[in-house]
Amino acid sequence: MKYIIHNIFCTLLLVTISCSVSLAQQTGPSAKVSGLVVNGQGKPVDYATVSLLRATDSTVIKGALSNEVGAYTFEKIKAGNYLIKATAVGYKKAVSKPFAVAQGSQHVTVPTLSMPAGATELKGVTITATKPLIERKIDRTVMNVENSVLAAGNTAMEILERAPGVTVDKDDNISLKGKQGVTVMINDKLTYLTAAQLATLLRSTDGNTIKSIEIITNPSAKYDAAGNSGIINIKLKKNTQSGTNGSITVGGAKSRYWRDNSSLNINHKQGALNLFTSLSRGDNKRAHDIGLNRIISDSLGNKTYFNQKSDMPSSNHYNNYRLGADYDLTPKHTIGFVVSGYSNSGRDYNNNTTIIGKQFGVADSSLHTTSDIRQTYKNFALNLNDRLKLDTNGQELSIDLDYSKFKNNSNAMYNTDYFLADGSKQHDPQMLRNQSPSTISIYTGKADYAKPLTKTIKLEAGVKFSSVKTDNDLQAQIYDNGAYRNDTNRTNRFIYDEKINAGYLNLNKQFKKFSVQIGLRAEQTRSTGNLIGSTPVKRSYLNWFPSAFINQTINDKNEVSFSYSRRIDRPGYDDLNPFIYYLDPYTYSQGNAFLNPQYTQNFEFNYTYNKTVNVSLGYSHTTNAITELILTEGKRTFETHQNLQTQTAYNINVNTPFTITKWWEGNVNLTSFYLGFKSDTLAGQKFNDGQWAFQGRTTQTFKFAGYRFEVMGDYQSPLTYGIYKIRPRYSVDMGISKSFMEKKFNIKASCDDIFNIRRNDLSSQVINNNFTIKQKNDTRIMRLTLTYNFGNSAIKIRQHRSGADDEKGRVKGNN
Incomplete structure (x- = not known):
């Protein structure tokens, strides 16, 4: 093939x-x-x-x-x-x-x-045009983080939670307009991540290094076909000045625990050479409280009640670095490299109590499980890029080569005590320990070519190859007769190898007030999932992904567009590992080696009024929908992923910026969506459920006497996602900033979730499930951030676009 x-x-x-x-x-x-x-x-x-x-x-x-x-x-x-x-x-x-x-x-x-x-100069202060926090473009929504008060001191994950239409659930799964399956990119560099891996990367990315967040709901064939709900592209800051310049940022925060962060950015541009480096470090400690109530019924109708409470604080220390250079060999030819990586560590300490009885509040027995999990993460990544402008008409060729290696390690200790109703010990405790080193190697190469065929026709073409190999070695022991011995029921080694060959063609035609773009992408995937000691699961398949975009400018104030694309979501590497990971003897998670990719047809219609107000209507249909499930087996409850038959989604989105006065402006984003799931064979039963939901978010910005004050509020109504009924979510954030010394020194203070009301609560009463989960994370956080900008501010007239801006590859971490 x-x-x-x-x-x-x-x-x-x-x-x-x-x-x-x-x-x-x-x-x-x-x-x-x-x-x-x-x-x-x-x-x-x-x-x-x-x-x-x-x-x-x-x-x-x-x-x-x-x-x-x-x-x-x-x-x-x-x-x-x-x-x-x-x-x-x-x-x-x-x-x-x-x-x-x-x-x-x-x-x-x-x-x-x-x-x-102009006339807006008041008392020596010139009011200049600044980009709004939320900006709507033809093919994407942009959140301009760089000048936002709320971005100061936050991590990339915390900023992402405030982006229009974006939600993050209890397990750090990212949804866009209610749909999971989002592909995350950094500087146009694709990252294929499980929820845990993505959370590690985003929680160790300092928000002060972010310029903007782009939300692309219907990508063209130029982008990888992964991600049924679209792409989120995080753009990092880039040097635009000649000479030597940079910034130093230090910040502190207080929630239940103290946090701190600091970063250093230095840029040097002279002649054809541009050098840049950034260093950042931080310590984050977060609280996470969970309450889980379950009712288990046997074949005779007898019920057993489980009441589980968990205190799960986690801490993370990160050290990130990034070093690169661009060099103009000629005015049309730029080469560059970027070296980046991190050395991080984390610790999770879980304190879990489960009370078991014939009704809630009455204990027949109980168990107490503590776990201490210590992790290290190391990453090294190298990108080489070459960008060549072949003529002055826009003909370009760019080539990128990427290599990344991750070495992660986790050491965990589990101790479970069993008690009778009177509080006396039922039997000896169960003591377990794990060592789970993992290595991830990624190689990618790509070439993109653009050619204006005529004044109104442009062709884009490209090829890409990627190779990813993950090696997860779980070494488990159980304490028995005064010593730890190998636990053959839990020890496993899972090796996953995936190779993807891809190519695409895009053709764009511009008319006077009308434009059309059609594209076709092909991706050939070969993968092998090998749980040592079991039969390897091999797959090989070829898929075609068409896309089409039509844009019509009716007049100066009215514009409409239509887009279509076919997408794929391959199962996450951790989700394919079929072995079992325990939280306690009655609660565990298990992978599914037989998960199949899911495929989505996306349709979207957009109307834009006066270049500001945007209304979009969307419809998507997904087959083999990969869905997280919590299932019951006897008295045990376990989390896994399965393919449901279909997922159907409708959405309507309204986004509009507004200006009330010169000192008061803002943005409103409203989304209503329906998510429906259907399966004829879910746990041996038919399943068909869905619900309309609503999400609203508004940002208000006030400028007075050199201060910038922002307030952000968001609300999400109850919704259905697969087997889960998710409770409403809402919060209010605010912040203020002030610049001094001709804008070289900036102070920003903010408070996230000032009323401490943001929660992640859900329940399920289908397919033999009867449980409720109540979760409260550490969401009310007070921050103070100081930034000092230094160096030469002279502007270099000749500009070039670095090949590093277009790098694409695959990044992995672990949690």
Whole structure:
């Protein structure tokens, strides 16, 4: 099969290159026009509206926005005489002198435009345009974290919980508009993670290093096909200034326990060389309280009541590093590398009491289990990238090579005491211990090619290979006759090997007010799951993933679009491991080696009014839906994953920013969704359940006397997810910040969940289940964060885009 795939894509690429050459010969000469927009102090004006005008009659030819360094570019400009006009909130407009684009010229640089402060300058303080916290773009929603008060001192996971339409459940599973199966990327770098692995990575990523979070609900064929509910892309801050500069951040927080964090970022840019490094460290300790009530019925109708209470504090110490360089071999050719990694440690101490009787509150017997789990995580990752602009018309080729290795280790001690109704010991305690080292190796390589075939047609093509191998070795012992001996019932070694070959084609056609993009991605997967001593489970399959996007601009204030894509979710590596992990003798989790991938058809319609108000309607249908289940077997309750027959989802989302006055602005995001699950063979029974739910989130930002004050509130109504009935969730966060010393020094103070009301409660009364889980995490956290920016602030006019910005690969951790 791999030879068939190879031949298909070789043929497609040959046809593409032939068509490209032919069409390129038919395209007339054109030039690139670029320049810079600065304010009265010579500092960049980002996100200014820049227009290219015909000099003879001021007709608008093209429009653009200046970027973070105030630079703008117009491609494929014909010969003629032109003007540049720039406008931005808080500034007077600026218009250039007429300039000419001569026949045959390739690049015209417009003299720097200076925009003096407008009438909004008050007492020496200039109110400039800043990006809103929530920003809606054509194909994604962006949460601009960099200037948010609430981001200071938070980890990436805590920031993600506040993103529009995003929820995080009791096990750190991330959902988007009610659906699980989210793919998380960092700097466009794909990360395939189990919930536990993803939580480790995000909880050790300092929020002060994050620039923005992008939410892409219907990705194109260019992206990996994994993730039925879309992609969340976390963009880290990137240097845009010449010279040497950086920042130091220190912070502290108090909830039930103290926390601290600090980070150092240094950048150096001179000529063609850009060097950057970041170091961060922190200590997080979190509380986690769980109450679990279960009612177990036997075949005669007799009931046994289990009342379980667990105090589960956890602590995490992290040390992260990132070092990289970009070098411009020529103005069109950039190479770069990034070295990153971490050395982290964590400890979970669980104190669990279970009371067993014929009714709640009356004990016939009880047991008390304590566990002490100590973990270490080490990671090293290397990325090499090469980005080549083949011409001035937008033809580009980029290549990325990635290698990552994770070495994780966990040592756990479990001690269970058994008691009679009168409190006396029933028998000797059960003492267990585990050592579970694991090694994860990841290799990826990819190449992406983009070619404008004509002025209105663009082709994108790419290939990718990835190889992932995980080796989990669980060594278990039980205390017996005064010594620990090997526990053959629990000891196991699970090795999982997965290889994916992929390729894609995207074709984009632009009309005057209408655009169409169609794409096709192919992915061939080969995997082997081997529980040593058992028969390996092997799979090999080829899938095709089409996508289509249509966008229509009705007029200046109304725009509609439609998108479709097919997606896949492969089972998590831990979910495939069929062995059993105990919480106590009556509660455990078990993997399922026979899980199959799930496939989703996604449809979405969007309407945008005045570039701000967005309404979307979505529908998706998933087959072989991978769903977490809690099942009952005798008096034991265990957690596992199974394939349900189908999952059906509908959603409607409304997102709108608003400005009440110059000092009061905000954003409202409202989502209503339906999730329905169906299976004819769930635990030998038919299952069909679903429910409409609602989620609302609003952010208010107030600016006064140099202070920035933010309040965020969110509410999620009761909902059904698989066999679970999830209770409502709600909370209010707030924060304030102030800058000093010409914005070099910043102080931010905030409080998460100020009323301490955010919970994760759920229940289930289906397929022989009858249980209720009440959970309270450490959610009310008071933070104080100090940031100092230092170094040269001179702006480098010539800009380039690093190949590291487009790196894609696969990252793994463990928890």
